[in-house]
Amino acid sequence: MNIRAEPDQTAQVQREAQAWLRRLASGEATQRDVEGFRRWQEASELHARAFAEARRLWKALDPAIGQMMAAQPALLAEHRQAVQQTARRPVLARRAFLGAAVSAAGVAGVAAAVYPPFALWPSVSEWNADIRTATGEQRAVVLVDGVDLMLNTQTSVQRQTLDGRTVGIDLIAGETAVDISSAQQPFRVVAGAGRSEARAGRFEVRFLEGSACVTCIEGSVRVTHAMGARTLQAGQQVVYDAASIGGATGVQGADVSAWRTGVLVFRQTPLAHVVAEINRYRPGRVVLLARGLADRAVSGRFAIASLDTVLVQIQRSYDLSARSLPGGVLVLS
Template sequence: MTDRGDDIRTAAIDWAIRLNDPGFGDWDGFLAWLESDPAHASAYDAVLAAGDATDPVLADTPTAKPVPTAPPPISPRVPIWRRQAAGGVLAAGIVAAIGVGYIHLRPAPFVVETGPGEHRTIVTGSATIALNGDTRLVLDHHDSHVATLDRGEALFDVRHDEAHPFAVRVGAGQVQDVGTRFDVIRDPAGTRVAVAEGMVVYNPRLEAVRLGPGQTLDSRDGAGEMRVARAATADIGSWRENRLSYRQAPLAIVAADLSRGLGVPIMAGPDVATQPFTGVIAYGGDKTRFLGGLGPLLDVGVKRDQVGWTLTRKADARL
């Protein structure tokens, strides 16, 4: 009976070889295989991690063993030891040729994207990642320890590995895991990070700001400064239950968060963008009904047009 672990490892090696082909195009199939079983991603990572040890990687791998063939007839003019040596060189050449494929695996980025109001969870060899609406995340088929958040929001639940720290590239910064669960938001204004468990380091090679459970960081692009505050750990990532919690948060941030979660364009006008809000917002259920009560909830006016919803001062409301 074939061992299931051997089957998974063989499949992982097959994917690694196929992905090294410049003409490879079955990214959907590969991602589906990774997501179908957590053991698949782990096996794929193990194959790549062993890539610099050419012979040991392939020595016990069925795909690496040359197919036995009948030996050619031995010519009396050629000593047998020379034929054995030539066979050894040929076998080594086959192993080396396959091994080179592992050593020179190039970065293979692929994009995971959600539409407005859509939630999605993916599992890689290093983390479980929950994506909020209107989010674009770039991952690497050959390195599950790095991700790039181009826009939107993602909650990372990382399986810590001291030898290979998990890193999220976001804007000009980077969030490095120290064994943790954390939320990252990237929007046109900048980057926000909130830690639910463990610890992260923001920009480890520059400011090296360490954040522990319940700490948040707000880094505005071009501002040259970062603000560290506190939040209830239970509220970090609560957007997955359609719930948002704020303490003196500018309405510009509240509007952006609601827009991402609801899938409806919502923005704060310049007259109320910095107005602070403290409270909990539950936005599940009927969107139209929720949006109809948004003005009283935030103590603002709400103006609707063909583009979306705009928060304004009460006197400017045009429903």
């Protein structure tokens, strides 16, 4: 039976939702704050609806945020400068930018902490990560004997434990490679709606914008999803999202793993996808305004350490004009 909330109660919950968002956007939110927010959100259907409404509002205001960024590039410059000056204190860098965004965009700036425009700072879910890599950073991690992880750029993970033992990770966002030399039990990676498990071998999981891609490099890996399960052998890959899982397809494992050696490999990849991938590794933002070239196929091996050189090559190959803006923003048109 559905019970309608009184108007006063609804208004109070909406105010609470806004208060939580302001706290999370302040740059001073702690692990306890995030846990408290989750408990509040899960307390009732009314609370969940209030959060959903905040999300809807943010999506509706997203174009306005983009216009604000374009009209006030100084905000981007302030953020990037703060990040450089406080590389060891990311909370302060977030606070500096969020303060400017909130004052400029009101509630939209607050909601931006949950759904950040241009991916300029981590989302709320990423704040709760045990380990997070910055733009362009790659990190080797050992969470359990016999299992080595390599986290790629802009990756957030949280440990999964059972009886005090680490048994896997939640891949909140980003990309990770898993090398298992010897494990007493299967090591698992949960990404979105799916779970990947293996006892030995090598596999990689990429989870971006709600879509996951699992690639088996060596050995075999079991991928479990509500819509079915797949067992991948070396050189096979599967893609899934919240609603479906595809079939296993053959891939070049060396191409998929090239990022581990500092290289990006593209084979007949649309230019828009190439730019999006570059944005994961390069500070700032590359904006492709030449929509007519978005589907133009690109092939090549590009060094991650020289992405600005790659952008110059792209600019010349497609006769694009480039305009540099503060904060590392490059507009190609």
